[in-house]
Amino acid sequence: MGALDRLISTREAICRAATDCGRDPSSVRLICVTKTFPAEAAVPLLEAGHRIFGENRVQEAAAKWPKLREKYPDIELHLIGPLQSNKTREAVELFDVIESVDREKIAKALSEEIAKSGKRPRLFVQVNTGAEPQKAGVLPENADEFLAACRDLYGLRIDGLMCVPPVDQQASPHFALLADIAARNKISELSMGMSSDFELAIQLGATYVRIGSAIMGERDYPAPPSA
Ligand SMILES: *Cc1c(COP(=O)(O)O)cnc(C)c1O
Secondary structure: OHHHHHHHHHHHHHHHHHHHHHOHHHHHHEEEEOOOOOHHHHHHHHHHHOOEEEOOOOOHHHHHHHHHHHHOOOOOEEOOOOOOOOHHHHHHHOOOOEEEEOOHEEEEEEHHHHHHEEEEEEEEEOOOOOOOOOOEEHHHHHHHHHHHHHHHOOOEEEEEEEOOOOOOOOOHHHHHHHHHHHHOOOOHHHHHHHHOHHHHHOOOOOOEEEEOHHOOOOOOOOOOOOO
16 A cells, blocks of 8 residues: 555545544645655655645755645645754745744744745644653743744734644643643644544644654654654
């Protein structure tokens, strides 16, 4: 079974999960995570009409996606990995959605870059729901304040929240926490759920699921920590 078959069966599973909990399947969008795979691996999916992709490293995305975009201009590319402030220019250039806004330095750099470039990627804030020291993301207890700072100090519109739950824990409390923070801040997009837990994320309100290995196959070498 190739990536295209797995894309199709993953789409079906998403549809089922949404329908089962009374949601409109079109309210859940699938980000196919192509990190560590070469550009050619995305071509069959693009040819079949899939357009939403995720990468966790700016450099890797820069090497793959501008070429593909020439042929498929309506790609929606998401940055789902950490962003360094010296990479914000490149990130604003490359990505349609940046999901890893998580500190004021980045918010400030993005706000300056957006003003300069005239490009307007959609922005999500990453929340470190498990308060893991090695993981990126704003702490849950600081989320409201950070969201207010993005809006009031940096003029940034935040459209979504993203989280990566700890690998060794039940994901549902983390998804519920993210949904809660989003609801009280009137944020509509929730990027949560990966290959192993996207059905649960859909039950808890995910509007984007980020799926890599279930579609692309196992990654050859471990991706660097995405958080
Ligand atoms: C790699 C990655 C994914 C996809 O993970 P799979 O388990 O392969 O589906 C999702 N989100 C982030 C942030 C990632 O780095």
